[in-house]
Amino acid sequence: MKMLNQVKITFAGRSVNEGFARAALAAFLVQLDPTVPQLADMKTAVSEAVTNCIVHAYPDKIGPITMTAAIYEGGIVRITITDRGVGIPENVEKAMEPMFTTGDAEERAGLGFAVMQSFMDKVKVSSTLGRGTRVTLTKRLDARA
DSSP states (O other), X not given: OOEEEEEEEEEEOOTHHHHHHHHHHHHHXXXXXXXXXXXXXXXXXXXXXXXXXXIIIOTTSOOXXXXXXXXXXXXXXXXXXXXXXXXXXXXXXXXXXXXXXXXXXXXXXSOHHHXXXXXXXXXXXXXXXXXXXXXXXXXXXXXXX
C-alpha cells in the first residue's frame, strides 16, 4: 500500500489543543473530499484519542502529544496519536473494555476506546508503562459517486 501524503504535528497535552487536533486533521483530509459524516467520524475518534492522552497519559503534568495522519492508495486514512506518558497500567485489552477507566469513575465513562472503534474500521493500541501509548486509527473512505 503506497503512501500518498502525510502530516505530523506535535502539541502540548492541554485540553484546548483537542480542538486544534480535530481542525488540523480536517484541514489535511480535505484533499480526499470526504463526506461530512466521514469527516465527523474521524474527528470524533481523534478527539477521544487526544482526550485520553490529556487525561490519562500525563496526570500530573503537561506532556507532548504527536498526531500523524497519512493517506494511502485506495482511500485509506491512518491516524496515529502518540504520547510519552505513564502508559496503560492494565493490559491493553482490559483498558479497551467499555466502562473501564483509570481516571475518576464519577467524571469518566470509560468509553473512549469504544467510541473510537465505533467510528473507525480498525483501532490498534500499544502501550508501555512509563514510556507512553500509541493509538492507530484506520478508516477507508469510499470514493464519492
